[in-house]
Amino acid sequence: MWALVLAIALYPARVFLEAKLGWSATRIATLIAIIGVLLLGIPTAMVGNSFASKIFGAYESYEAGAMVVPPPSDSVKEWPLVGEKMHGAWREAAADLPRFIEKRQPQLKSLSSWFVERASGAAQSVFLMIGAIIIAGIMLAWAEPATRSMRRIFISFSNNELGPELHQLTTATLRQVAIGVIGIAFLTAMVFGATVALAGVPAAALFTLVALMFAIMQLPVTIVALIAVGLLWSSGETSPLHNTIFSILIIAASLVDNFLKPMILGRGLDVPMPVVLIGAVGGMMSGGILGMFIGAAFLSAGYQVFMKWVDSESDSAITDTKSNQRNSNESNS
Incomplete structure (x- = not known):
């Protein structure tokens, strides 16, 4: 997997x-x-x-x-x-x-x-x-032959119309989760770690690793930032101005994923971003980091199938309503 x-x-x-x-x-x-x-x-x-x-x-x-x-x-x-x-x-x-x-x-x-x-x-x-x-x-x-085989598998589970759409959606979802969750978590940890190191906080490498794990698990990195700020002020080796400036920068660095995730996650998909994020978080809670990808893919595909069913039922209801109205008008005539 x-x-x-x-x-x-x-x-x-x-x-x-x-x-x-x-x-x-x-x-x-x-x-x-x-x-x-x-x-x-x-x-x-x-x-x-x-x-x-x-x-x-x-x-x-x-x-x-x-x-x-x-x-x-x-x-x-x-x-x-x-x-x-x-x-x-x-x-x-x-x-x-x-x-x-x-x-x-x-x-x-x-x-x-x-x-x-x-x-x-x-x-x-x-x-x-x-x-x-x-x-x-x-x-x-062997990506191209594998892609054709996977598309045939999706078609066998659904139909010729929905299968290719689900295959494309699942592939795009896995790719977007890799970029939108893992990639942004890594970027957030690097920015946060660099800021903590420049501030002179002890154990900057450990803070970077903890921030990376928090970001991947979708926990607020601000918790780690507050601990780093506390150590910065308790050291007593820097001036109050230095501590104030870097306290603001450390907290701002911990919020990088909050700004980037809505812009990246779900982009280019026919699924709302909260659906992908909920699937990723739920999958990670039940199956770890790998479950994050599986949860996002399954929930996105399920959402797509459900909305297709809703649209088909709505179209069928509208068609039946128009047919009944036509028959009523003809009988009245």
């Missing part, structure tokens, strides 16, 4: 590159697949290698007794909800790290197990996406 979604979303790129480079469809599809694998695989390998090196380095430093935890600043106490507890635990770790680890060994063991499970799940997702990109490249190479 992921390969199908990727192939549909990337097909315009294949057509564009084919026209520009003059290569065959097979070569262009292979090039797109290689680029996709490299874009996903190289950063993942770099992050994994860096993470593993830091973990092993920290372990060796701890074994040698050279690991030192710096004491927390007083501003940690002002963190909402967890400030006091975080400051106390941090100060205890800074005073005697081995005793701190020994005292909280059960909690740290469960935390490490949870972290390992999440890391392995993330690695599996990356390998899944790499496999989906490779299969999508194969689908792109």
Whole structure:
């Protein structure tokens, strides 16, 4: 399913590159697949290698007794909800790290197990996406025959008139959701992350990742922005003017998707934008990110079929009314 979604979303790129480079469809599809694998695989390998090196380095430093935890600043106490507890635990770790680890060994063991499970799940997702990109490249190479086959399938489920319309609508919906949800979420996260980094907020990369997940899940990125603004003001390292300007910019950057989504999502479709958005949100709630595409496609196609039925019934009712009026007039005559 992921390969199908990727192939549909990337097909315009294949057509564009084919026209520009003059290569065959097979070569262009292979090039797109290689680029996709490299874009996903190289950063993942770099992050994994860096993470593993830091973990092993920290372990060796701890074994040698050279690991030192710096004491927390007083501003940690002002963190909402967890400030006091975080400051106390941090100060205890800074005073005697081995005793701190020994005292909280059960909690740290469960935390490490949870972290390992999440890391392995993330690695599996990356390998899944790499496999989906490779299969999508194969689908792109055979896009035209596959399109004709899919159109025949849609016709077999409906009729010669409605089948091609539903096929075109489903394809366009998947493509628009890829651009209107995933694309806009990525753009929003990049703008937000750049603004947070320029403002000097700590952990800008983490804020960017959280903003990306919020935008994909259709949650307000403004929540993340308010936390970033709170950290900016609590740092005490910048002037009030700097904080005011960047607070406005951070909140404005978190609203990028609110302005772009209505303009992009549903454009070029015979389906209202709220129908596509509701299908995407509902599908994501029931089936994750992949369900977002399936939900939007199914609800859009269902809306189209329903409205076709309504229009046919309305036309039939109007025809029957006119026929009855004609018969009544003839009998009166």
